[in-house]
Amino acid sequence: SYFRYMGSLTTPPCTENVVWNILGKGRELSQEQLQLITAPLPHQDNRPPQPLNGRSVAFYNPPNSTISIQSLVQ
Incomplete structure (x- = not known):
C-alpha cells in the first residue's frame, strides 16, 4: 500500500x-x-511540510500486488 500526491521538490528551487x-x-x-x-x-x-492548498492525498492498497520492483527497473 502507498500514498500518492502532487507536490514539489523539497529543496530549492522547489519545482512543482x-x-x-x-x-x-x-x-x-x-x-x-x-x-x-x-x-x-x-x-x-x-x-518544512507545506499546507495542502486544496491538493488531495490518495491511498492505494492494491489487493493482488505481485509485481516485483526489479521488473519495473529493467
Missing part, C-alpha cells in the same frame, strides 16, 4: 508538478544503513 509516492508501511533500517544513505547528501536545506 512532482508526484510523491510514499510507502504505507514504514521500513526498519540499522544506524549503519541510515549513514550509508545520508552520507552523500548535502547539508539539510529542505523546507
Whole structure:
C-alpha cells in the first residue's frame, strides 16, 4: 500500500508538478544503513511540510500486488 500526491521538490528551487509516492508501511533500517544513505547528501536545506492548498492525498492498497520492483527497473 502507498500514498500518492502532487507536490514539489523539497529543496530549492522547489519545482512543482512532482508526484510523491510514499510507502504505507514504514521500513526498519540499522544506524549503519541510515549513514550509508545520508552520507552523500548535502547539508539539510529542505523546507518544512507545506499546507495542502486544496491538493488531495490518495491511498492505494492494491489487493493482488505481485509485481516485483526489479521488473519495473529493467
